[in-house]
Amino acid sequence: MNRKVMIPIASIIVFIGFLLLKFDFEAVDSSQALWDAFIVTAGGFLTLMIFSFLYRDNPFYKFAEHLYVGVSAAYWMCVGFWSNIVQQAIPHLSPWLSEALDQPFLGYKWDYWIPIAFGLLLLTRLLPDSLKIGWLSKWTLAFIVASTAGLLMTANLKANFISQISSTMSLPLLPDWTGFGDFVSNFDLSYGGQFIKMLSNWVIVVGVISGLVYFFFSKEHTGWFGRVSRLGIWVLMVTFGASFGYTVMGRVSLLVGRLTFLFRDWAGIIS
Amino acid sequence: MKRQIPLALVFIFGWLMLALYFIPLEGAQKVNENMLDWTSIIGIFALALGIWSLITVNLDRIKHKKRDWQYSFITLFGLFGMIIFGLKFGGENSMFQGQESYMFRHFFNDILIPIYSTMFSLLAFFIASAAYRAFRARSALASILLIGAIIVMIRFFPFVAEYTRPVADWILNVPNLAAKRAIWMGVGLGIVATGLKVILGIERAYMGRD
Amino acid sequence: MIQALFLSPVFSPLFSPLFSVVSHGLGPVFSWIFWILFVAGVGWVFWRTIKGREVERRVIFLMMGLTVAGAVLTGIVLPVQETVVVRNIFDTIENLEEGDKVLLSLDYDPSGAPELQPMAIAVSQHCLEKKLKICYMTLWGTGGAMIADVITAIRPDFPELVYGEDYCNVGYRAGNEAVLKVIATDFRKTFPTDVSGIVLDSLPMMTGVTACPDFSYIVAIGSGRPGIKEWVEYVVEPSGALMGSGAAAVSAPQLYPYYPQQMNGMMGGSKGASEYEKMLRRGYPKYGEFRAQATEIMGPQTVAHVFLMLLIIFANISFFLAKKRKGASA
Structure with missing residues (x-):
């Protein structure tokens, strides 16, 4: 027997073995117990299938990967349909549909027909080319692009531009002078005294300006402009280092989560 | 016609969205909210389009026996399995209860969650390998990157953390904040510029080729 | 005997500030085996690195896996x-x-x-509480x-909770930023009903809530887009x-640029979560140490960080040694 047949058969046998290990033979409802055993075993196997990629790309990994694509696409579709169409739009469109889908009818709102019409126009793409009406879908696209552009522009201008400038420019660059003793009193970086606070504010203001200079490509980075931009890249490097540190933490957390699942829920080694 | 109407729609709706933001009347805000509400409903139709595309691509792979075509069956199995259990019919005792279905939830919890979270956890391994191979103090800039990363990472160690935590917090609260603020300002300006180009019809990539 | 040694008055104070072994772990014997293997493995990588020899990618993967697995199993x-x-x-x-x-607002996925x-x-x-x-x-x-x-996890501690009142x-609503923009001024427009189709007006706790500012506090927990940044913006x-x-x-x-002006606090990753758990334990002792999920993660997290930092240090030692050798030969 060749490997292409042997490996799937061996995998199925191992799967059934684990399934039996997880099966609660004393359960009253045996079909429920079988299902419970199946889902835990499947979860563990799928986790191991993905981990197998660390060795090299292989059929087990591909199996899990393709299954994921199908399940996740359908999941988003179903959740979106029930949340936005059924729960949000239908209660304003038709009492009959609301009742059929177990939703309360909340009164007619004619404007909800507009997104439905736009949505249907989008689906004209699916019609055969011979009908030559697929271009109507671009109307919907135009609406989505326009509303998103309008929305993003205003919000970004406010939160990421004006507010950030005001937060930077409102920092006091000189201390409230209450004497030299107070000025140099506390050098703790966390709850620093006046000197540390002033230094931090200067670093923020200079860091923001030099960072912006670094991203300004309309002028050649030479002379004093180049030196300021050089300072900008130094500040950016510190922050990229910090981001790396945080990223490590995030990814290790996930790994810990998966291994805890494997050892506790699947293998039952730890309690 | 095919191009002019969408461009006109972008122009009209784009300016309308911008104008509505600045008009302090309650009626204007209501119109603004309605338009935003519509986009979320239209989004579901876009998802349906995506699902259709996924189905046709996979059927095509199977039909022409393209590379790894066998796996397309698995994708379609997952897709239709999830869609069927996401339906709602047959009354209260039926196993088809939409997103509340027992099987729908288990497909999510026991297939989607393990695969999804394990895929992302693989990055922990690749980060370790990359750190070992590439994280070297080759230049002054690389050294700064290295030091920044080490100070932030060292926050975890008992004993040492007590002394390094203030420095790590300062790095996060001061230089990190400054750099990120510069980045956000750049992003903010970039989005405004791109938005204007879209609304004015200068940027038309979203229209496709035909 | 090893267990007795580990827990003895002589050694216990030595280790207790460093870490404590949780009851769910495999016990001190395993812990010792793990630490010995860990040190041996790291030593081997160190030896290979300073000798200028290649350490294969998969060996690093294996070491990383064993490090985190060992730390999870010992439950430090x-x-x-x-x-x-x-x-x-x-x-x-x-x-x-x-x-x-x-x-x-829980804006994240299983990852x-x-x-x-x-x-x-x-x-x-x-x-x-x-x-x-x-x-x-x-x-x-x-x-x-x-x-x-989350609701399943908290229900046992609060059996008296009433849905709609407490x-x-x-x-969920699709629409990303659009959803936020609307609920900032009209919550019911986007959410006329709750998740199971009950009209929001019929839930006693939602009386008086017309828009987001009607909530005394918003906690947005998120891992990407749409997430915290969008909450701030919209x-x-x-x-x-x-x-x-x-x-x-x-x-x-x-997200630091938004702190403290636009958001008054932030929990960052599992460390932030474990800090919150610690504060909760201090204020409400019924939440014992070993029921805290993020705190459990922090042990393996630290060991993984130690391993990673050692890798970086070894790689840099090797880099400088190689540079020195190159300089000497030139």
Whole structure:
């Protein structure tokens, strides 16, 4: 027997073995117990299938990967349909549909027909080319692009531009002078005294300006402009280092989560 | 016609969205909210389009026996399995209860969650390998990157953390904040510029080729 | 015997500040075996590296896997240091009045769950201890399942909770920023009903809530887009609502520009979550150490960081040795 047949058969046998290990033979409802055993075993196997990629790309990994694509696409579709169409739009469109889908009818709102019409126009793409009406879908696209552009522009201008400038420019660059003793009193970086606070504010203001200079490509980075931009890249490097540190933490957390699942829920080694 | 109407729609709706933001009347805000509400409903139709595309691509792979075509069956199995259990019919005792279905939830919890979270956890391994191979103090800039990363990472160690935590917090609260603020300002300006180009019809990539 | 040695009065104080072995772990014997293997493995990598020999990618993978697996199996718990940025959220909730409403948005998927779910659970427990009313929502399709998990996790501690009076779940709406922009001024427009189709007006706790600022506090826990940044842009900025956040480690550094002006506190990754758990334990001792999910993660987290830093140090020693050798030969 060749490997292409042997490996799937061996995998199925191992799967059934684990399934039996997880099966609660004393359960009253045996079909429920079988299902419970199946889902835990499947979860563990799928986790191991993905981990197998660390060795090299292989059929087990591909199996899990393709299954994921199908399940996740359908999941988003179903959740979106029930949340936005059924729960949000239908209660304003038709009492009959609301009742059929177990939703309360909340009164007619004619404007909800507009997104439905736009949505249907989008689906004209699916019609055969011979009908030559697929271009109507671009109307919907135009609406989505326009509303998103309008929305993003205003919000970004406010939160990421004006507010950030005001937060930077409102920092006091000189201390409230209450004497030299107070000025140099506390050098703790966390709850620093006046000197540390002033230094931090200067670093923020200079860091923001030099960072912006670094991203300004309309002028050649030479002379004093180049030196300021050089300072900008130094500040950016510190922050990229910090981001790396945080990223490590995030990814290790996930790994810990998966291994805890494997050892506790699947293998039952730890309690 | 095919191009002019969408461009006109972008122009009209784009300016309308911008104008509505600045008009302090309650009626204007209501119109603004309605338009935003519509986009979320239209989004579901876009998802349906995506699902259709996924189905046709996979059927095509199977039909022409393209590379790894066998796996397309698995994708379609997952897709239709999830869609069927996401339906709602047959009354209260039926196993088809939409997103509340027992099987729908288990497909999510026991297939989607393990695969999804394990895929992302693989990055922990690749980060370790990359750190070992590439994280070297080759230049002054690389050294700064290295030091920044080490100070932030060292926050975890008992004993040492007590002394390094203030420095790590300062790095996060001061230089990190400054750099990120510069980045956000750049992003903010970039989005405004791109938005204007879209609304004015200068940027038309979203229209496709035909 | 080793167990006795480990727990003896001589050695115990030596180790106890470093880490404590949790009851769920495989015990001290395994811990010792693990540490010996760990040191041996790291030593081998060190030896190969300074000799200038290649250490294969898969060996690093294996070592990383064994390091985290060993730390999970030994169940070590490390002390956590608190930071002001997390304490601000705890204090805000602590200072709210009984009956105040809190909006908890869980905008993440299973990939963010190990570090963000503990935050959602700890914040929920804290709110319920303070008798605050929680409204759950999500901007992510996958968030509905996360909310269900959080509710399942907290229910045993609060059996008397009544749905609609003490907490409610309005679920998910697609639309990303559009959803936030609308709920900032009209909550019911986007969420006319809760997740199971009950009209929001019929839920007693939602009386008087017309828009986001009607919630005394918003805690947005998120791992990407739409997430905390969008909450700041579309809700906090236009409406002035008070918000704290819980960010996945990957996105946490990017959010510092919004602190403290636009959000008054932030939990960053599993460390932020473990800090919150520590504060909760101190304020409410019934939440014992070993029920804290993020705190459990921090032990393996630290060991993994030690390993990673050792790799970086070895690689740099090797780099400088190679440079020196090159300089000498030239």
